Amino acid sequence: MNQANISESTIEFDDIDVKALGKVGVLCGGGSAERAISIMSGAGVLAALQSRGVDAHLFDPAERSLAELAAQQFDRVFIALHGRFGEDGSLQGALEQLGIPYTGSGVMASAVAMDKIATKMMWLQNGLPTPAYAQIEAGADLAAVLVQLGLPLIVKPPHEGSTIGITKVEQASAMQAAVDLATTFDDVVLAEQFITGREFTVAILGAGRSARALPICEIVAPQGNYDYQNKYFTDDVQYFCPAVLSAELTAHMQQLALAAYRALGCEGWGRIDFMLRASDQQPFLIEANTSPGMTGHSLVPMAARALGISYDDLCLSILATARVKLQKLHQGAGR
Numbered sequence: 001m002n003q004a005n006i007s008e009s010t011i012e013f014d015d016i017d018v019k020a021l022g023k024v025g026v027l028c029g030g031g032s033a034e035r036a037i038s039i040m041s042g043a044g045v046l047a048a049l050q051s052r053g054v055d056a057h058l059f060d061p062a063e064r065s066l067a068e069l070a071a072q073q074f075d076r077v078f079i080a081l082h083g084r085f086g087e088d089g090s091l092q093g094a095l096e097q098l099g100i101p102y103t104g105s106g107v108m109a110s111a112v113a114m115d116k117i118a119t120k121m122m123w124l125q126n127g128l129p130t131p132a133y134a135q136i137e138a139g140a141d142l143a144a145v146l147v148q149l150g151l152p153l154i155v156k157p158p159h160e161g162s163t164i165g166i167t168k169v170e171q172a173s174a175m176q177a178a179v180d181l182a183t184t185f186d187d188v189v190l191a192e193q194f195i196t197g198r199e200f201t202v203a204i205l206g207a208g209r210s211a212r213a214l215p216i217c218e219i220v221a222p223q224g225n226y227d228y229q230n231k232y233f234t235d236d237v238q239y240f241c242p243a244v245l246s247a248e249l250t251a252h253m254q255q256l257a258l259a260a261y262r263a264l265g266c267e268g269w270g271r272i273d274f275m276l277r278a279s280d281q282q283p284f285l286i287e288a289n290t291s292p293g294m295t296g297h298s299l300v301p302m303a304a305r306a307l308g309i310s311y312d313d314l315c316l317s318i319l320a321t322a323r324v325k326l327q328k329l330h331q332g333a334g335r
Contacts, residue, residue, distance in 0.1 A: 022075025029060035032083030041294040042080040048315035076101040076322040088114035106325035109265035113288040116158040131193040157185035195275035202257035203303040207267030213254035214303035218243035
């Protein structure tokens with residue numbers, strides 16, 4: 001199988017035999033709250049792959065069954081799904097059962113990265129910096145959470161992306177409404193210490209020790225509000241890629257991103273989000289994305305462009321890394 005060759009300072013792609021990739025499914029849409037964004041990502045990926053001569057076809061798991069997916073006899077699939085049922089390990093498990101190679105992380109890494117609380121626990125166990133947090137369940141003492149974390153703080157549903165259901169709480173009186181909003185998406189809510197500073201993201205390609213970080217992107221949103229609307233539907237957000245940082249801080253943040261990615265067992269590609277605290281330039285890991293957006297506003301294609309990698313080449317190279325992660329177990333069962 002052709003693989004992308006990722007070096008320390010740049011990324012060069014070996015010639016990929018397009019015909020050897022076979023019939024490809026681009027999985028997008030799905031049933032999550034990020035469905036609309038996934039459809040945009042999928043359309044972009046499909047056009048990119050087809051422009052390179054790939055026999056690619058869209059497939060929406062929310063509209064078609066797993067039996068239909070199996071019947072398509074895809075040789076591999078590009079997962080352009082975001083959020084639940086596509087980025088959380090459930091689809092990855094189905095693809096493992098079907099024996100269809102797929103892009104991105106495997107079942108366990110996808111499930112852990114989709115759960116922001118589990119992600120933070122994993123990072124903390126590995127000595128990686130992430131903001132202090134509290135897990136809020138029904139009947140929790142919100143006053144105690146406010147004392148523990150201080151104000152302002154962030155309240156979010158731990159299994160959603162694209163800033164869906166998130167509230168910045170600046171006054172104690174707003175805490176209950178923030179929790180109520182988050183619980184419309186999740187039974188358990190994550191409250192997180194607010195980090196005042198600059199916002200960054202680091203895209204990563206590869207797996208294990210061969211994984212490499214792309215140039216860091218800085219996100220400057222109006223009034224610091226990098227919400228769903230600003231992310232995807234306005235041109236009000238400014239992006240700086242490569243970010244204006246010292247060489248030392250750049251290297252430190254890229255190494256932290258790689259450590260965070262590897263701690264979760266991620267592979268293929270992904271993105272790690274940061275906040276850089278203004279008071280002392282301390283970076284904090286915020287969350288991991290194992291199936292990042294691929295829209296016109298998305299950050300992984302932006303980081304790739306900073307290295308001279310086109311959107312089409314990026315999509316093709318990610319597709320070339322598709323594999324069944326548990327193939328050794330499949331082989332063992334057949335003996």
